[in-house]
Amino acid sequence: MSAAADERAVLAANEAFYRAFAAKDVAAMEAVWAGTAPVACIHPGWQALAGRDPVLASWRAILTSASSPRIACLGAKATVHGDFAYVICYERVEGGYLIATNLFVRETGAWKMVHHQAGPASAPDDITEPPAPTAPTVH
Amino acid sequence: MSAAADERAVLAANEAFYRAFAAKDVAAMEAVWAGTAPVACIHPGWQALAGRDPVLASWRAILTSASSPRIACLGAKATVHGDFAYVICYERVEGGYLIATNLFVRETGAWKMVHHQAGPASAPDDITEPPAPTAPTVH
Numbered sequence: 209m210s211a212a213a214d215e216r217a218v219l220a221a222n223e224a225f226y227r228a229f230a231a232k233d234v235a236a237m238e239a240v241w242a243g244t245a246p247v248a249c250i251h252p253g254w255q256a257l258a259g260r261d262p263v264l265a266s267w268r269a270i271l272t273s274a275s276s277p278r279i280a281c282l283g284a285k286a287t288v289h290g291d292f293a294y295v296i297c298y299e300r301v302e303g304g305y306l307i308a309t310n311l312f313v314r315e316t317g318a319w320k321m322v323h324h325q326a327g328p329a330s331a332p333d334d335i336t337e338p339p340a341p342t343a344p345t346v347h
Numbered sequence: 348m349s350a351a352a353d354e355r356a357v358l359a360a361n362e363a364f365y366r367a368f369a370a371k372d373v374a375a376m377e378a379v380w381a382g383t384a385p386v387a388c389i390h391p392g393w394q395a396l397a398g399r400d401p402v403l404a405s406w407r408a409i410l411t412s413a414s415s416p417r418i419a420c421l422g423a424k425a426t427v428h429g430d431f432a433y434v435i436c437y438e439r440v441e442g443g444y445l446i447a448t449n450l451f452v453r454e455t456g457a458w459k460m461v462h463h464q465a466g467p468a469s470a471p472d473d474i475t476e477p478p479a480p481t482a483p484t485v486h
Contacts, residue, residue: 252467255469292429
């Protein structure tokens with residue numbers, strides 16, 4: 209696979225993570241994370257979680273909570289080093305922005321998340337926001 | 348190199364980062380970061396920095412500032428995937444704790460930092476603190 213194709217595949221895996229998060233889809237979230245490689249996760253303000261069971265339990269708790277935040281990923285950039293990759297991106301949540309580092313490994317041919325850290329950030333100034341939804345135009 | 352030796356070498360590179368930080372040693376900090384691989388850095392509350400020049404400029408500004416924080420690294424755990432590795436650790440600073448993800452690549456045989464993200468964390472409850480300095484015992 210070419211470097212550009214690897215980057216696209218990593219960004220697609222990153223998008224799958226945020227799609228599962230936004231849709232509160234526990235099964236899709238479980239599929240995003242590596243099944244064999246050791247995984248870890250640092251939610252904003254939490255201690256580090258290590259191991260697939262604690263990490264996925266945290267996601268089940270977040271996704272099934274009534275206060276699960278609305279989230280959108282912006283400005284994702286992927287860097288690939290062989291079978292390992294990281295993505296840096298902003299997360300727009302209610303009340304502001306977070307910034308995240310997401311790590312992936314290639315596992316049985318697919319890019320799988322092995323670590324996620326998100327923390328508070330100032331608003332990105334070099335990212336074009338998707339346009340806000342507007343009322344339908346009358347043609 | 349065995350997996351255990353790789354982990355030790357990665358943890359040594361991580362310690363070199365915090366030693367440079369604590370000693371405000373700009374040259375040592377420059378030596379910690381990769382010279383060829385693309386680098387990035389997310390300081391707490393900042394936007395992401397990308398590229399060796401902006402990242403090292405940020406460290407020069409931090410290390411030469413009168414308000415540069417005192418810092419100690421605690422509970423570092425390394426995970427190695429081939430020529431890529433990440434360390435999760437706590438940072439004890441004045442006023443509380445941060446938690447960090449530090450990424451390393453093997454570059455011309457040595458582990459070099461390619462990314463650092465630190466953000467606020469609750470106090471670690473599973474880490475033994477080094478003992479506080481005490482007055483010399485009279486023998």
